[in-house]
Amino acid sequence: LSKEKTLRTTIDADSLRSELRDNSIRVIDVRREEDYKQSHIPNAANLPLANLLADDSPDKVLKMAQSFGIDDETPVVVYDDTFGALASRVAWTLQYIGHDDVSLLDVTYGQWKSLGLENDTKVPSFGKKEHSLKLQPEILATADYLEKAKEKENVILVDNRERLNYLEQHIPGAISIPYRTLASADKILRPKEELKRLLQNRNVRSDAEVITYCGSVGTLSGLAYYALKSVDHPNVKLYVRSFKEWKNLNKPILKQENANYWDLSAE
Amino acid sequence: LTTADLKQSTEYAKPKINWAILEESENFAKTVKLYRQGKIDSDNFRRFRLQHGAYGTRMTDDYAMVRIKIPAGEIYPHQLERIAQLSEAFSIGSAHVSTRQNIQLHWVVLEDVSEIMRGLAEVGLTSREACGNTVRNVMCSPLSGVCSEETFDATPYAFATARFLLRNPMNQNLPRKFKFNFTCCEKHGMARIADVGLIPQTRDLDGKIQRGFKVFLGGGLGNKSFVGHQLEEFTQEEDLLYTSIAVLRIFDRLGNRKNMARNRMRYLVDEMGWENFQNLVLKERMIVRATQSVVIKLEVDNTPKEVKRPIRITDTDGRSPPDGYSRWHKTTTFKQKQAGFSSVFITLESGDMTANQLRALAKICSEFSAEGFARNGFSQDIVLRWVSDDDLPRLYSRLLEAGLANPGSLTMASPVGCSGTTSCNLALTNSHRLAKEIQRKFIELKLDQDETLRDATIKISGCPNSCGQHEIATIGFYGGGGRVGKDMYPLYQLSLGGRADGETMLGVNCIRVPAKRIIPVILKIIEVFKKNKKENDTLATWIHRIVKGNENSEIKSVNDFKKILEPLTIPPTKDQDKDFYADYGSDSSYHTRTGRGECAA
Numbered sequence: 093l094s095k096e097k098t099l100r101t102t103i104d105a106d107s108l109r110s111e112l113r114d115n116s117i118r119v120i121d122v123r124r125e126e127d128y129k130q131s132h133i134p135n136a137a138n139l140p141l142a143n144l145l146a147d148d149s150p151d152k153v154l155k156m157a158q159s160f161g162i163d164d165e166t167p168v169v170v171y172d173d174t175f176g177a178l179a180s181r182v183a184w185t186l187q188y189i190g191h192d193d194v195s196l197l198d199v200t201y202g203q204w205k206s207l208g209l210e211n212d213t214k215v216p217s218f219g220k221k222e223h224s225l226k227l228q229p230e231i232l233a234t235a236d237y238l239e240k241a242k243e244k245e246n247v248i249l250v251d252n253r254e255r256l257n258y259l260e261q262h263i264p265g266a267i268s269i270p271y272r273t274l275a276s277a278d279k280i281l282r283p284k285e286e287l288k289r290l291l292q293n294r295n296v297r298s299d300a301e302v303i304t305y306c307g308s309v310g311t312l313s314g315l316a317y318y319a320l321k322s323v324d325h326p327n328v329k330l331y332v333r334s335f336k337e338w339k340n341l342n343k344p345i346l347k348q349e350n351a352n353y354w355d356l357s358a359e
Numbered sequence: 360l361t362t363a364d365l366k367q368s369t370e371y372a373k374p375k376i377n378w379a380i381l382e383e384s385e386n387f388a389k390t391v392k393l394y395r396q397g398k399i400d401s402d403n404f405r406r407f408r409l410q411h412g413a414y415g416t417r418m419t420d421d422y423a424m425v426r427i428k429i430p431a432g433e434i435y436p437h438q439l440e441r442i443a444q445l446s447e448a449f450s451i452g453s454a455h456v457s458t459r460q461n462i463q464l465h466w467v468v469l470e471d472v473s474e475i476m477r478g479l480a481e482v483g484l485t486s487r488e489a490c491g492n493t494v495r496n497v498m499c500s501p502l503s504g505v506c507s508e509e510t511f512d513a514t515p516y517a518f519a520t521a522r523f524l525l526r527n528p529m530n531q532n533l534p535r536k537f538k539f540n541f542t543c544c545e546k547h548g549m550a551r552i553a554d555v556g557l558i559p560q561t562r563d564l565d566g567k568i569q570r571g572f573k574v575f576l577g578g579g580l581g582n583k584s585f586v587g588h589q590l591e592e593f594t595q596e597e598d599l600l601y602t603s604i605a606v607l608r609i610f611d612r613l614g615n616r617k618n619m620a621r622n623r624m625r626y627l628v629d630e631m632g633w634e635n636f637q638n639l640v641l642k643e644r645m646i647v648r649a650t651q652s653v654v655i656k657l658e659v660d661n662t663p664k665e666v667k668r669p670i671r672i673t674d675t676d677g678r679s680p681p682d683g684y685s686r687w688h689k690t691t692t693f694k695q696k697q698a699g700f701s702s703v704f705i706t707l708e709s710g711d712m713t714a715n716q717l718r719a720l721a722k723i724c725s726e727f728s729a730e731g732f733a734r735n736g737f738s739q740d741i742v743l744r745w746v747s748d749d750d751l752p753r754l755y756s757r758l759l760e761a762g763l764a765n766p767g768s769l770t771m772a773s774p775v776g777c778s779g780t781t782s783c784n785l786a787l788t789n790s791h792r793l794a795k796e797i798q799r800k801f802i803e804l805k806l807d808q809d810e811t812l813r814d815a816t817i818k819i820s821g822c823p824n825s826c827g828q829h830e831i832a833t834i835g836f837y838g839g840g841g842r843v844g845k846d847m848y849p850l851y852q853l854s855l856g857g858r859a860d861g862e863t864m865l866g867v868n869c870i871r872v873p874a875k876r877i878i879p880v881i882l883k884i885i886e887v888f889k890k891n892k893k894e895n896d897t898l899a900t901w902i903h904r905i906v907k908g909n910e911n912s913e914i915k916s917v918n919d920f921k922k923i924l925e926p927l928t929i930p931p932t933k934d935q936d937k938d939f940y941a942d943y944g945s946d947s948s949y950h951t952r953t954g955r956g957e958c959a960a
Contacts, residue, residue, distance in 0.1 A: 255451045255466055268468065272447035293388055293470045295395075350952050351417040352944040355792040356465055356781040358453045358711035 176280030180314030190226030372731025412486025432460030534614030577628030710739025767807030779821030788838030856906030
C-alpha cells in the first residue's frame with residue numbers, strides 16, 4: 093500500500109464514489125440502525141456508535157471489523173450525520189486495533205444526500221475476513237498517562253468541549269479549542285491552511301505531543317484528533333475516556349472563578 | 360403570490376459599505392504573539408488591543424470580549440450568520456447586542472481574536488475603534504427613516520460620519536472615548552446623553568427647505584452624568600462635519616489626559632462652563648472651515664432606499680395566528696410613517712441570543728423585511744423594519760419557532776442589564792441576570808400588557824458606571840455590596856424618574872435595595888402607583904411629577920417613596936435566608952471583587 097494512502101484522513105465525496113464503483117473499499121455508517129435502514133450510502137455497513145461503545149475492547153472491535161469483511165489491507169471510510177464526531181470515534185478505534193487505512197468522509201450524510209448523491213436502503217452482507225491485532229498505544233492516552241504527560245513541556249492538552257463547559261471545569265493545563273472551531277461551512281474539517289493558521293495562533297506547535305479530550309466518550313475530541321492528523325501532526329493522542337472518567341477518578345479540576353459566564357448564554 | 364414565487368427575491372441583500380480591512384487581523388495576530396513573547400509591554404498592547412475592539416475580561420488576561428462595531432446598528436442577514444458561526448467557534452455560542460448597537464462576543468481566547476476579525480472582514484464588518492480612546496460606534500435611531508415624527512432620515516449622515524472618522528488619525532488617541540448619537544426625533548433618541556447628539560431639523564430659508572441638526576454637546580452617563588447642551592439653534596447640514604471636527608479637536612487639545620475618572624468631554628464642558636465651551640467650539644469651527652487645505656465633505660448617500668418588495672407571504676394556509684399574537688402585536692410593533700408597514704422590535708433577554716437564533720433571524724429578516732436587513736436598537740434589541748402589516752401574523756409564528764417572540768419589547772417588560780459579573784472587570788453585581796429575572800417575572804405577570812406601564816423603563820448597571828444606562832430609566836439600578844456584620848450581600852441603588860427624551864433628566868437616587876428584593880420593590884412601586892395615580896397617568900408621568908415635586912398624593916417626594924419601600928429592604932440574618940446573601944446566578948456567599956477597568960486605556 094502506498095504511503096500516501098495510509099495518511100489520508102478525509103476523503104471527498106467524488107473520490108469515495110469512484111472507489112465505491114471499484115468496490116475496493118468498505119464504508120461504515122455509524123448512525124443509529126433505524127436511520128441507516130431508511131437510507132445509506134450503497135453497500136455501507138452499519139456500526140452504530142452506541143454498539144461500539146457498549147464494548148469497545150480490542151477483541152470485540154476486531155470481531156466486528158472482521159464481520160464487515162475488513163482485512164488488514166481494506167481501505168475503510170467512516171461517515172455519520174453528526175459533523176464527523178461519531179465517525180471519528182469509530183475510525184480512531186479501528187486505527188487503535190491496528191487498521192491503518194481509515195479515513196473520514198469529509199461531508200456528513202445529510203450533506204451527501206443534499207448533494208443528490210446515490211443512496212440505498214438495501215442491507216448488504218459481507219463475507220468474514222481475517223484481520224490481525226496490532227494495538228497502537230501511541231494514539232491512546234489513559235488517565236494515568238495523561239496525568240504524567242501533561243506536566244511535560246512538550247505536551248499540549250486540548251479540551252474540545254464548548255467554551256462554557258471548559259470555563260466551568262477542565263483538566264488543569266488544558267487549552268480550549270471548541271469542536272465547532274474545526275469545521276467549515278460545508279466540510280467536517282476546515283481546509284488545511286486554515287487549520288494550520290488556527291493552531292499556529294494558539295501555539296499548538298507541530299513538534300509537540302498533543303492530547304485531545306472532550307466530555308465523555310471521545311467523539312468531539314476524536315474529530316479534533318483527525319483535524320490535527322489532517323495537518324500532518326505527527327504525535328496526537330486521544331484521551332478516549334475523557335473528562336467524565338477524569339472527574340470520576342477525583343483528579344484535579346480547574347474552574348474559571350468569580351464570573352457568572354453562564355448567564356451570558358441565551359440557551 | 361405563493362411562497363414559491365418569492366424564492367428569487369429571498370436572496371440576501373448586501374451592504375453598500377465595507378467597514379473592514381482584512382490585513383488588520385493578520386497584524387493583530389502578530390501583535391498578540393509579540394506581546395506574549397514580551398516584546399511589547401502590556402500598556403502598549405492594551406491600547407492596541409482596545410483600538411481594535413478587544414476588551415478585557417473579568418479576572419483573567421487569557422480572554423477578551425470582541426465588540427463588533429455596527430454603525431447605525433444596520434446589520435445584514437449574511438453578517439448575522441457569520442456572527443453565529445464565530446460565536447460557536449470562538450465564543451460561548453451566544454452573542455450579545457449592546458445598548459450602543461454593537462454586537463459583542465464574550466470569553467474569546469485572546470489568540471483567537473484575529474480569527475474573529477478575519478471572519479468579520481470577510482462580511483464587511485469590523486471591531487476597529489469599538490473600544491479604547493477613539494470615536495466609538497456612531498449610533499442612529501433604529502426608527503430613522505420610518506419614524507412619523509422625524510423631519511428627515513438621519514441614517515445617511517450617521518454613516519457618513521462613521522466613514523469619515525473610522526481609522527481617521529485625528530481619532531486614534533483622544534483623551535478618552537467619544538460617542539456620537541444620531542436620532543430620528545425628540546422622543547426616540549438619546550441625543551442629550553452623548554458627547555455629540557444630533558436630531559434632524561429643517562428650516563425655511565427664503566422658500567427653500569434647508570436641512571440641519573440640533574446638536575447637543577457634553578452629555579453622557581457615567582460615574583458622574585451630565586445632560587448635553589444645544590450648541591446653537593440650527594446647525595446647517597454643511598456644518599455637520601466642521602462641527603464634529605471642531606469638537607474633537609478641542610477635546611483632543613484640552614481634555615484631561617491625567618485623571619482617568621474625569622476625562623470624558625462632559626467634564627471638560629462642566630469645568631469650563633457651557634458658554635466658554637460653546638464659544639470655543641464656534642470659533643474652532645470657523646478655523647476648521649477656513650483652514651481645511653482640501654475641501655472635505657461628508658459623503659452623504661441620500662439615494663432612496665430600495666424597498667424591493669412589499670412581500671406578502673401571508674395566509675398561505677389560512678390558519679389563524681398562534682396564541683399570543685395580539686399581545687405580541689400590541690407590545691412589539693411600531694407603525695411606520697409608510698402606510699402598511701410596521702417595525703418589529705425583538706426583545707432579547709439582556710441582549711443575548713444564541714447562534715441558532717442569529718441564523719433564524721437572518722432568514723426571517725431576509726424574508727420579511729422589505730429593506731432586507733435589520734437594525735440593532737438602543738435597548739439590547741433588534742428591529743426588523745419594513746414588514747408588511749399583512750405579514751405580521753406569519754412573522755410572529757416564525758419568531759415563535761426561533762424563541763424570539765417574547766412580548767413587551769416596547770414596554771417596561773424589557774429591562775436593560777449590562778454584562779455585569781458575567782464578564783466585566785468592574786462589575787459588582789450580576790445585573791445581566793437580574794434583568795433577565797425581571798423580564799421573566801413581568802411576562803409571567805402579563806405586565807407588558809398594562810398600558811399605564813408601557814412608557815416606563817427599567818435599566819440596570821452592575822456598578823456605578825452607567826453601561827446599563829440606569830440614570831435615564833424611570834426605575835434605574837446600579838450595583839454595589841451591602842453588609843450585615845461580616846456577611847456581604849449584593850444590592851442596588853434605586854433611582855427614579857430618569858428619561859432621555861426632549862425633557863431629558865437623570866434619575867433621582869431613592870434607596871438601596873438588596874438584589875433579592877428588587878422584584879418585590881418594583882412590584883411595590885407599581886402597586887403604590889396604581890393606588891395613587893390620576894386618570895391618564897402612566898407610571899412614567901406619575902414618577903416624573905414626584906421627582907419634580909409636583910405630586911400631591913400620599914407620595915409627594917422621592918423621600919416618601921423611600922419610607923414606603925424601606926420595610927422591604929431590611930436584611931434577614933444569614934440563618935433566616937441564606938439565598939439573600941448570594942447574587943443571582945451564584946450559590947455561594949457574595950463578596951465584591953473587581954479588576955482593572957479598561958474604559959480609559
